Amino acid sequence: MITTEDIPMWITLTGNFGFPIAITVYLFVRFEKKLDKLELVILQLSEVIKTVNNRRN
Secondary structure, X not given: OOOOOOHHHHHHHHHXXXXXXXXXXXXXXXXXXXXXXXXXXXXXXXXXXXXHHHHHO
């Protein structure tokens, strides 16, 4: 249970670790979106390559 003596410690911990954790989560979400887009482009590229190879044969 949190007592009134623990509150300054929790405020310090939140200030020290809350911001870096929030930034990390934000960057992971952005990175995941970019990976999804990259995956889609790679799949499209593979389809184009298959089409080009089929036309050659």
